Amino acid sequence: MEFNFLEKSELKDIILRCSKNDRIAQEKLYRSFFGLxxxxxxxxxxxxxxxxxxxxQAFLKIFVNIATFDEKKGPFEGWSKRILQNVCIDIYRREKNRPFTEEISDESAQGYFNEQTHSTIFNEDMAKVFQQLPDMxxxxxxxxxxxxxxxxxxxEVLGLSESTSRWHLxxxxxxxxxxxxxxYGE
Structure with a gap:
């Protein structure tokens, strides 16, 4: 995934234009931060x-609240990531109580088992290693x-005590x- 960050002066101009509902600036901001x-x-x-x-949803909140962004309090990237993380947490909370159901056909089951057979714990992608951890x-x-x-x-975000968070870590x-x-061996 490519991260296409903007120059500080260009970002400042785009934020100003976004606060005026400039659709072209909104699209440029969206494309620049989508990968991250x-x-x-x-x-x-x-x-x-x-x-x-x-x-x-995160970008909608960003565009609605972009006029409240204050660069004196921190960089735009941090502010926008915080909004994204809050949306992620809201959706996680919504989805965790929803039962998982999926219809499995013979074709999809065959593809699933073939894919599982070829997959091992030695995946190159670190994200896949993280996925092997228990959910919380x-x-x-x-x-x-x-x-x-x-x-x-x-x-606070996950509804745990600090000590429970430390234990999970x-x-x-x-x-x-x-x-x-x-x-990788030792």
Whole structure:
């Protein structure tokens, strides 16, 4: 996924134009941040359509609230990522209580089992290693290790105590070490 970031002066101009509902500027901002947003959102949900829905909801909130962005409080990238993460968390909470149902035909089952047969724990992509962690442990590790959240915020967002967040991180690190040791040796 390619990240197409803008120059600081260009970003400032685009933010100003977006606050005036300039559709061309909104499209340019969307295209510039889509890759980064996609990478973040796919760590919360696996379904491509749901990832796209999350990104679109996040951009809608960004465009509605862009006039409130204050560069003195931090960079635009951080502000927009925070909005995206909040949308991801809202959708995660909505989806976690929804029962999973999927119709399986003989064709799709055959493709699934062939794909599973050829897949191993030694995948090259680190994201796939993360996916092998239990759901809550993966989310805590993702938020702490990749996105830089402190345990207090992780606990608030996921409805955990700080100590439970720390426990999930410790367990996740231990499991990641095992998985990576299996893959790369000592």
């Amino acid at each position: 947003f996609y990478t973040i959102a796919k760590d919360y949900v696996a379904d491509h359509e749901l990832v796209t829905e999350i990104i679109n 442990t993966r989310k805590v590790c993702q938020m702490y290790l990749v996105e830089g959240y402190p345990h207090k915020e992780i606990g 410790m367990e996740g690190k231990k499991k990641l070490r095992e998985l990576l040791k299996d893959k």
